[in-house]
């Protein structure tokens with residue numbers, strides 16, 4: 672049975688059909704929620720709330736997106752609500768995440784040498800590395816964190832994400848890029864702190 | 872001389888995600904072949920994604936798995952009846 676048929680059955684009250692849809696997506700929703708909140712209890716709550724809300728509103732799903740995307744939009748709202756208490760960092764222009772302010776500076780590697788991570792797995796214990804990454808993700812502004820995770824963790828397309836966050840494709844694209852640059856910058860600083868002097 | 876460093880920053884994701892026009896890819900590759908900073912930039916942007924994907928949970932925690940189905944069934948029956 673394909674997704675459309677399952678949705679039709681579920682909307683008519685067939686719990687088994689709904690359970691099949693849940694089973695196909697719950698792992699991905701949990702992974703997203705966990706990475707978004709960096710908190711297991713919050714992630715569990717978000718998964719529960721997402722599927723309960725999906726039951727409450729199932730007749731409102733009209734098949735304009737895939738059912739999975741619809742669930743993501745609910746999960747995203749739940750995650751945002753959980754994160755609303757967190758203090759938010761302002762979004763910065765793209766230049767702030769670049770290693771140098773001007774291209775000319777980058778052309779002089781003697782004065783502006785970027786930190787070369789090499790292979791971080793060779794330099795740090797797995798647990799320490801994981802903590803660095805999780806902290807860097809958790810400290811991204813929420814608007815960056817969500818698009819980065821949707822794109823590279825959940826592997827949605829830019830178009831799908833644009834629809835989800837109700838932005839144009841162009842601005843979604845630019846936001847994903849800024850998110851990746853910002854995350855790179857944060858990880859780079861943390862790694863340089865740990866082993867920046869040891870690597871020639 | 873080709874494009875300058877970071878001129879292509881707006882194309883960087885498309886390049887890394889394999890969605891950039893091949894002729895532009897060639898330009899970037901030529902550039903990073905002789906520009907150490909840009910090579911590091913490209914490499915660390917790649918690693919940012921691969922590192923983040925490591926350890927992604929495949930399953931729900933058992934505690935959640937155990938209660939989820941019953942919780943959904945109860946809500947379902949409240950809405951649709953048995």
Ligand SMILES: [Zn+2]
Nearest residue numbers: 876877906909
């Ligand atoms: Zn360069």
